[in-house]
Amino acid sequence: MSGLARRAAAILWKDILSETRARQGFTAMLSFAALVLFMFGFAIGVDNDLLERLAGGLLWVAIIFTGTLSLGRTFQNEELAGGTRLLRLYPGDPRAIYLGKLAGNLVVLAALEIVLFPAAAILYRVDFAAQAGPLLLVAALGTFGFSVIGTFFSALTVHLRARELLLPLLLFPALVPVVLGSVGATDAFLAGDPLGRAGGWLRLLASYDVILFVVCVWIFPVVLEE
Amino acid sequence: MSLAVAAEGVTRRFGRRWALRGVDLAVPRGTVVALLGANGTGKTTLLRLISTLLRPTAGRLEVLGRTLPAGGDAIRARAAFMTAGGHAYEELTGVENLRFAARMSGTEAAADDLRGALAAVNLAGAADVPVRAWSTGMRKRLELARLGLRPLELVLLDEPFASLDEDGVRLVHEAVRRWRAAGTAVVIASHRVEDATRHADEIVRLVGGRAAAATR
Numbered sequence: 434m435s436g437l438a439r440r441a442a443a444i445l446w447k448d449i450l451s452e453t454r455a456r457q458g459f460t461a462m463l464s465f466a467a468l469v470l471f472m473f474g475f476a477i478g479v480d481n482d483l484l485e486r487l488a489g490g491l492l493w494v495a496i497i498f499t500g501t502l503s504l505g506r507t508f509q510n511e512e513l514a515g516g517t518r519l520l521r522l523y524p525g526d527p528r529a530i531y532l533g534k535l536a537g538n539l540v541v542l543a544a545l546e547i548v549l550f551p552a553a554a555i556l557y558r559v560d561f562a563a564q565a566g567p568l569l570l571v572a573a574l575g576t577f578g579f580s581v582i583g584t585f586f587s588a589l590t591v592h593l594r595a596r597e598l599l600l601p602l603l604l605f606p607a608l609v610p611v612v613l614g615s616v617g618a619t620d621a622f623l624a625g626d627p628l629g630r631a632g633g634w635l636r637l638l639a640s641y642d643v644i645l646f647v648v649c650v651w652i653f654p655v656v657l658e659e
Numbered sequence: 660m661s662l663a664v665a666a667e668g669v670t671r672r673f674g675r676r677w678a679l680r681g682v683d684l685a686v687p688r689g690t691v692v693a694l695l696g697a698n699g700t701g702k703t704t705l706l707r708l709i710s711t712l713l714r715p716t717a718g719r720l721e722v723l724g725r726t727l728p729a730g731g732d733a734i735r736a737r738a739a740f741m742t743a744g745g746h747a748y749e750e751l752t753g754v755e756n757l758r759f760a761a762r763m764s765g766t767e768a769a770a771d772d773l774r775g776a777l778a779a780v781n782l783a784g785a786a787d788v789p790v791r792a793w794s795t796g797m798r799k800r801l802e803l804a805r806l807g808l809r810p811l812e813l814v815l816l817d818e819p820f821a822s823l824d825e826d827g828v829r830l831v832h833e834a835v836r837r838w839r840a841a842g843t844a845v846v847i848a849s850h851r852v853e854d855a856t857r858h859a860d861e862i863v864r865l866v867g868g869r870a871a872a873a874t875r
Contacts, residue, residue: 436765443762451750454789515746518712522746523763524736659713 437529444520444533449540451510458506459541466499466549474556481558488557489619493612496542496549497579497605503541504583505600507534508591517591521657531584531653538580546572564622567631571622574638575615578645582607585649588656614638662721663688663813663844664709669718671704678704680868681718686844686861688812691835693855694848696865702848703743705865706815709846710740723812736765738813739806743821745798746805749791753777753801756790760805768808776804780830795822803834814838816847820854828854 452458473491477484484491511517520530550572554561561568586603590596618634664686671679679701686692694702707713709722711731720727722734747756754773761768768776777786780800785793790801799822806814819831835858838845849855856862864871 439765440763443759446762447748447751447755447759450755451748454750510748514748515742515744519742519746520763521712522710522735522740523760524732524765525763526732 437526440529441532445536448537469495484557488559490616492553493615500542504587507587527654535584542576567622571618578611578642581645610641665721667719669715669720672716682870688844689842690860691845691858693859693862700865701868706817739811740815741802743818745802747790747798753786776807780804814845820851
């Protein structure tokens with residue numbers, strides 16, 4: 434394993450250990466996600482056809498809202514430990530910090546989605562299982578794009594006073610292609626993709642993911658400068 | 660004697676406030692320099708600049724033969740900075756905190772070595788206790804143990820005696836003596852004049868962001 438990968442793995446190990454011991458963060462996140470799903474259900478009412486048609490969009494909005502809470506905490510544990518910038522005192526490429534934090538966010542969001550997809554299937558009466566393979570691909574691409582940009586903006590805003598407000602303000606506009614691609618592909622697969630549109634949405638997602646990843650990894654060291 | 664730190668006219672500004680104004684500093688290898696001065700005179704800023712955490716606004720700063728900011732990574736591999744507030748993760752135990760520090764420094768220390776490092780600062784009994792249950796003084800000792808994990812050519816200590824009991828202060832003095840004997844340069848910024856200057860080869864006073872005098 435290269436030095437970069439070893440240090441990224443060290444950050445991932447440390448964050449997962451901290452998260453599993455503290456626990457409150459993930460439990461609160463799950464409760465919030467369940468509330469969001471219920472609220473959408475209550476707002477739309479008992480119109481099963483409408484709920485089914487909107488299920489993809491509602492699910493992704495719930496993931497984005499809840500995930501934003503999690504992303505906001507990405508670097509806060511570093512601040513509690515003395516400061517995110519102290520991680521720069523260790524030798525080696527500072528991009529390892531970004532990659533480790535990104536991996537941690539992917540693990541947390543994947544755990545969240547493992548609960549959210551079945552919950553949405555029950556609440557909105559949608560059969561995700563019939564399209565499990567394609568939907569897994571959509572979830573992977575959507576979650577990756579969300580985590581890539583979210584981890585970056587979380588680092589960018591961690592030292593700002595109004596970070597809780599600024600993170601979504603910066604994040605949501607940058608997430609538009611991720612949301613469009615994820616919702617479009619999810620809806621297309623749930624409908625059996627009669628018009629063959631899913632491929633286009635997946636290409637949009639994959640391209641945006643690659644561009645975001647390269648840009649964020651490239652400029653991350655500047656974010657840690659004081 | 661070659662220099663571990665050579666600063667010429669180093670200046671640092673935060674917005675419109677000048678933290679350092681043209682500081683000159685020379686720290687030969689294997690020596691101890693005490694940085695003294697009132698609050699807000701720039702001691703911590705100077706340490707942060709030397710540690711590579713900050714870039715100078717103006718001036719020339721050479722650390723361990725590398726000119727900043729270009730040589731930052733090579734400096735970080737051979738230098739360590741103990742900040743006044745420390746750097747420890749609340750949910751991790753003492754051993755886990757040290758393991759993380761070792762991995763981030765590019766080494767994989769055995770559990771016995773990590774426990775040995777904790778025992779050396781009298782923290783053997785708390786090795787498996789999460790740091791959230793530790794006192795401030797114990798966290799300071801953990802910092803000392805972290806610095807002992809790898810060979811260093813330059814050690815920067817910011818208020819190393821704060822929050823420590825007599826035994827803890829003695830451990831810091833022992834560590835400084837050891838580093839100096841091994842040829843490591845040590846820079847100590849502290850308000851505790853007697854402790855900071857005990858091993859000092861040179862005393863530098865900062866006044867209003869300027870190095871006012873170097874004595875001894």
